[in-house]
Amino acid sequence: MNLLVIGLVMYIVHSDCVSSFQDVDLDLETMTVAGIATTLVARTVVNAGFHRQLVTEVTIPSDSEAGEQISCPVMLRETLPSGVFVDLYQLASQVHMGGPKVLSSEDIDVEKPEYLSPAHTVYVYSDLNVTADHTYYTKIDLPIHVRYHRPSVDREVQFVTSSLKYPSIFHRCKDFNNRKKQFPLIQYPCNYENNSLCQWTELIYEKQRESIDISIPVGNQEDMLLVSMVTLVVTVAGCYLLVHTTLSGDKNTDKKKNR
Numbered sequence: 152m153n154l155l156v157i158g159l160v161m162y163i164v165h166s167d168c169v170s171s172f173q174d175v176d177l178d179l180e181t182m183t184v185a186g187i188a189t190t191l192v193a194r195t196v197v198n199a200g201f202h203r204q205l206v207t208e209v210t211i212p213s214d215s216e217a218g219e220q221i222s223c224p225v226m227l228r229e230t231l232p233s234g235v236f237v238d239l240y241q242l243a244s245q246v247h248m249g250g251p252k253v254l255s256s257e258d259i260d261v262e263k264p265e266y267l268s269p270a271h272t273v274y275v276y277s278d279l280n281v282t283a284d285h286t287y288y289t290k291i292d293l294p295i296h297v298r299y300h301r302p303s304v305d306r307e308v309q310f311v312t313s314s315l316k317y318p319s320i321f322h323r324c325k326d327f328n329n330r331k332k333q334f335p336l337i338q339y340p341c342n343y344e345n346n347s348l349c350q351w352t353e354l355i356y357e358k359q360r361e362s363i364d365i366s367i368p369v370g371n372q373e374d375m376l377l378v379s380m381v382t383l384v385v386t387v388a389g390c391y392l393l394v395h396t397t398l399s400g401d402k403n404t405d406k407k408k409n410r
Contacts, residue, residue: 235365
């Protein structure tokens with residue numbers, strides 16, 4: 152009889168423990184679904200070669216059905232590795248055509264190879280616009296360029312990998328102020344013209360992966376002699392052809408004058 156009572160008590164205790172653990176798992180799952188992870192950030196790199204396009208799409212559910220704001224500012228802080236760069240002059244010339252608005256705190260040398268270049272940070276500005284299904288959305292197409300890498304000493308190595316990390320995202324949206332989880336305000340330039348400072352709130356989102364890897368073709372050091380000889384021959388031949396054409400043109404001009 153005592154053994155039966157003890158067994159019944161242990162069964163009840165075990166059932167309560169299992170039930171408690173199941174409740175904890177359910178709460179954690181609910182917190183994950185109800186948290187900031189509902190923000191979707193999709194990234195891809197299009198085109199091939201040394202001139203590519205980094206495409207970033209940000210989608211954020213609105214807290215209200217209509218959305219108090221038609222649009223609000225958003226900023227991406229991009230840290231580009233040493234093997235990738237943006238051309239600030241190209242970007243500045245494309246702003247009036249709807250291109251991305253980019254600010255850099257330092258000059259970017261577009262001529263340096265990868266092994267002589269540091270990583271650099273740029274700030275990309277855009278607007279989150281309210282869509283028909285009451286979500287905030289923006290798409291940013293950022294032209295990026297690949298630097299020349301040091302030639303490989305291994306004949307088998309024809310490509311190297313450069314990793315583009317996901318950006319830090321900041322916003323100035325009043326509609327997000329009612330969210331349960333608040334983050335501290337950070338001062339950054341208000342826009343790409345860098346004429347004043349504003350308070351931004353970082354948008355925490357769940358990253359599907361830490362970075363996007365792109366393959367970059369590299370040369371081989373064993374081909375250095377061949378490439379140097381071909382370059383020298385082409386250069387000399389081009390100079391000879393240019394001089395010959397110039398002198399021939401001058402002679403023909405003199406003959407016409409003499410006539």
